[in-house]
Amino acid sequence: MVGQRKFGLFDLFNTIVLALVACATIIPLIYIAAISLSDTASVTQGKVWLWPKGLNFNAYSQVLNDIKIPRAYLNTIMYTALGTFINVFMTCLAAYPLSQREFVGRKYWMFLIVITMFLNPGIIPNYLIVKELGMIDSVWALVIPNAIWTFQLIILKSFFEGSSSAIREAAKVDGASDYRILFNIMLPLSKPALASIALFYFIGHWNSYFLPMIYLNTDTLYPLQVVLRQMLVFSEGSGSSAIVEAAALAPQAKKNATIVLAMIPVLLVYPFAQKYFAKGVMLGSEKG
Amino acid sequence: MPDTNIVSLPVKEKPTFKSKMARLGKRIVRDRQLLIIFLPCLLFYLLFRYGPLYGLIIAFKDYSVFRGIVDSPWVGFEYFEKFFNAPEFWQLFRNTFLLGFLTLVFSFPAPILLALLLNEVRISWFKKGVQTASYLPTFLSVVIISSMIIDFLSPTNGIVNNILNSLGFASKYFLIDPDWFRPIYIISEIWTNAGYESIVYLAAIAGISPTLYEAAKVDGASRFKMIFSVTLPSILPTVLIMLILKTGNMITIGYEKVLLLYNTMTYEVADVFSTFVYRKGLLANDYSYGAAVGLFEAFVAMALLLISNYVSKRMGGNGLW
Numbered sequence: 001m002v003g004q005r006k007f008g009l010f011d012l013f014n015t016i017v018l019a020l021v022a023c024a025t026i027i028p029l030i031y032i033a034a035i036s037l038s039d040t041a042s043v044t045q046g047k048v049w050l051w052p053k054g055l056n057f058n059a060y061s062q063v064l065n066d067i068k069i070p071r072a073y074l075n076t077i078m079y080t081a082l083g084t085f086i087n088v089f090m091t092c093l094a095a096y097p098l099s100q101r102e103f104v105g106r107k108y109w110m111f112l113i114v115i116t117m118f119l120n121p122g123i124i125p126n127y128l129i130v131k132e133l134g135m136i137d138s139v140w141a142l143v144i145p146n147a148i149w150t151f152q153l154i155i156l157k158s159f160f161e162g163s164s165s166a167i168r169e170a171a172k173v174d175g176a177s178d179y180r181i182l183f184n185i186m187l188p189l190s191k192p193a194l195a196s197i198a199l200f201y202f203i204g205h206w207n208s209y210f211l212p213m214i215y216l217n218t219d220t221l222y223p224l225q226v227v228l229r230q231m232l233v234f235s236e237g238s239g240s241s242a243i244v245e246a247a248a249l250a251p252q253a254k255k256n257a258t259i260v261l262a263m264i265p266v267l268l269v270y271p272f273a274q275k276y277f278a279k280g281v282m283l284g285s286e287k288g
Numbered sequence: 289m290p291d292t293n294i295v296s297l298p299v300k301e302k303p304t305f306k307s308k309m310a311r312l313g314k315r316i317v318r319d320r321q322l323l324i325i326f327l328p329c330l331l332f333y334l335l336f337r338y339g340p341l342y343g344l345i346i347a348f349k350d351y352s353v354f355r356g357i358v359d360s361p362w363v364g365f366e367y368f369e370k371f372f373n374a375p376e377f378w379q380l381f382r383n384t385f386l387l388g389f390l391t392l393v394f395s396f397p398a399p400i401l402l403a404l405l406l407n408e409v410r411i412s413w414f415k416k417g418v419q420t421a422s423y424l425p426t427f428l429s430v431v432i433i434s435s436m437i438i439d440f441l442s443p444t445n446g447i448v449n450n451i452l453n454s455l456g457f458a459s460k461y462f463l464i465d466p467d468w469f470r471p472i473y474i475i476s477e478i479w480t481n482a483g484y485e486s487i488v489y490l491a492a493i494a495g496i497s498p499t500l501y502e503a504a505k506v507d508g509a510s511r512f513k514m515i516f517s518v519t520l521p522s523i524l525p526t527v528l529i530m531l532i533l534k535t536g537n538m539i540t541i542g543y544e545k546v547l548l549l550y551n552t553m554t555y556e557v558a559d560v561f562s563t564f565v566y567r568k569g570l571l572a573n574d575y576s577y578g579a580a581v582g583l584f585e586a587f588v589a590m591a592l593l594l595i596s597n598y599v600s601k602r603m604g605g606n607g608l609w
Contacts, residue, residue: 010511014408021402022421025483028436029424031447035439046450094329097322104315104323109330116337120540120589122582123562124569125343128357129336145336148329178321207429210544214570225431232435232548252439259432266427274423 029263036060036256043253059257068219068227069258076223079212080205083143087201088194090147091156096182098153099160100168117150123214130215141215142208149204152197159193160186196276199269206265224262231255347580360576367580376564384560384585387470388538394474396534398482400527403489404515422483434548437476438463464553473549473558477542485530492526493519532600536593539585561585 030050035043039054047053063069097103098110126145135141167189171181187194209225216222222230231251303311316323342357347367349360371377402422409415425433440447443461453459462468496519504514543562550558561581569578 008511010408011410014405015414018405018409018414018418021483022418024479025421025425028440032436032439044445046445046447090328090332093325094332097319097326097329100322102319103326104312104319109326113333116333118590118593119337119341120586121340121344122579122586123565124575124578124582125340125346126336127570128343128346128351128575129339132356133335147332147336153329178325182325203427207427207431209429209431210547225429228431228435229548232431232438252445255435256439259435262432263428266429270424270427273427274420 032256033260036253036260038253040253059253060261062254063257063261066254068222069224069261071220072222072224072227073261075221076206076225079139079142079223080202082139083205084198084201086143086147087149087152087205088198091149091153091197092182092187092194094148094153095156095160096178096186099157101165113150113153127214136215137217137221139221142205142212146204146211149201152200156190156193156197159190163189192276195272199273199276202269203266203273224258228255228258228262231258344579344583346576347583349576351576351579363576367577368584370577371581371584376559379556380559380561380564383557384539384541387473387541387558387560390470391474391477391541392534392538395478395481396531398478399485400489400523402482403486403493404519406486406490407493407519408511408515419483422486424483425480426484428480430542430544431548433476433480434545437472437549441472463549464551466554466557469550469554469558473545476545488530489523489526492523496522528600532593532596535596536589538592539589 027050031048034048034050034052036059037052037055037057038048039056039058042048042053094113098106098113100106103109130136130141130145135144163186167185168178168181171185176185207225208223209229212223212226213229216226232255346357346360348362348364349357350363350366351357351360355361406415406418409418441449441462443449443459448462449459462472500518500522501514504518509517539561541560541562543560543566546558546560546563547566550563562585565578565582565585568574568581
């Protein structure tokens with residue numbers, strides 16, 4: 001913007017509105033955390049606001065002693081680690097050839113890939129493919145059918161395009177194979193881009209509940225989000241009158257403690273993700 | 289998509305099929321390592337992106353698990369007729385369009401407004417702080433967001449009802465009240481996405497030439513006036529593109545959230561095509577019926593995208609293609 005102006009009425013209004021926006025995002029999260037740290041009596045009487053009343057960690061020890069939740073947490077960590085690794089690996093394998101201008105059939109391949117962003121066959125055909133491949137009720141159903149997100153592929157391909165042609169020519173002259181060029185030259189040079197797509201895949205896996213819910217049938221395989229969903233459905237019940245009873249209140253602190261634990265990894269990677277995602281959004285809107 | 293890849297241009301006479309194939313063969317041999325690297329990606333897209341498209345033929349078949357996709361008998365449009373004649377059809381149709389349309393109308397301006405306001409902030413730490421806070425909800429899972437909604441609106445000790453009580457009103461059970469479902473859904477959508485979506489508009493604003501503002505300032509325009517006569521017109525192309533995309537996605541309701549927030553009491557307003565597909569197709573195992581409804585939904589969505597693109601172009605704006 002131009003020049004220095006004094007802080008006028010408009011600035012005051014603007015600052016207040018934006019401060020309210022920021023509060024509206026943050027306060028619900030603080031409230032959740034405050035509930036999870038408060039004693040049952042204060043929660044029941046609705047006394048808790050933005051600071052825990054009767055500070056204690058009972059809800060957290062309940063969560064940790066409930067066999068289901070730590071197991072689900074470990075499942076989520078496993079699925080997220082494996083899934084993110086497969087995602088990044090597959091996206092690299094796809095992006096490198098496509099970033100080479102001379103690659104045979106490049107335009108056809110890109111057309112084939114980009115058009116899938118507009119063709120959405122829906123839940124059922126996807127489910128049937130996974131079922132016919134015998135992946136139901138296994139971790140593979142969660143990590144293979146979405147191994148490449150087209151959007152992330154386009155982002156990585158654009159990044160590779162920025163540097164690769166000259167490097168590849170030079171390496172080729174030196175007799176390097178494409179495998180070596182990809183793994184020993186391109187990937188080490190692309191760490192920021194890889195970190196960025198890995199973060200998005202990570203958050204995607206960590207937060208997913210619908211696919212695990214439809215693909216997994218065994219309790220012991222459930223990830224955290226599915227268990228959290230069961231807690232919602234359970235505490236809310238299917239009827240309407242049963243809710244009023246006080247017994248339903250006790251799990252609230254426990255549920256919120258689970259939510260806090262589920263949010264922590266996302267909050268930890270968030271500052272890093274924030275650095276990258278503006279770039280991602282812009283690239284996507286240019287190319288998509 | 290035109291192909292300039294395989295036929296090379298300098299050849300004077302029209303290349304014969306044989307010479308084309310020979311050139312293609314050469315290029316394949318030359319790029320064999322790249323092709324091997326590319327193979328997993330190709331298999332992935334054929335199997336998991338084009339496979340389901342092929343699987344859609346079960347919408348025209350009476351699919352049974354034992355016979356499989358290929359051997360199940362054809363039934364033509366039977367499942368589509370079943371759907372169009374189903375008692376739920378018009379309710380689903382109305383719910384899907386209303387929820388999609390209202391969400392679009394109310395949530396579309398939010399990120400634009402936010403970007404305009406953020407752009408006027410000159411204290412950089414404050415701007416960064418607001419941005420950091422407002423982008424965050426996009427990264428929370430839909431289960432967590434739904435859980436917060438359920439908690440806050442709980443009739444027994446939810447914060448909203450606590451406030452209502454202290455103001456002398458009776459507690460209300462928002463989530464079983466059909467009148468409240470749409471507002472709750474739309475507000476939560478704005479809360480989740482407005483911050484993140486403002487990035488696109490902020491970037492568009494950042495691309496506006498400063499000379500435009502200087503000229504406006506020389507003409508004596510106030511800051512308020514500059515927003516309307518410089519900033520908004522300059523980002524209009526971006527706004528239009530986003531509007532086309534959003535209209536195309538209008539009926540693709542966030543069914544993951546609806547599934548968590550609706551219940552039998554609110555089906556009359558909350559049940560949409562995709563939740564119906566989930567219940568009929570997956571919970572009741574009527575795969576063919578579910579696939580038919582899903583295909584119908586996809587067709588309507590595609591039509592909306594094409595129409596909005598066409599209208600935007602006719603009005604002299606940008607199109608997606």
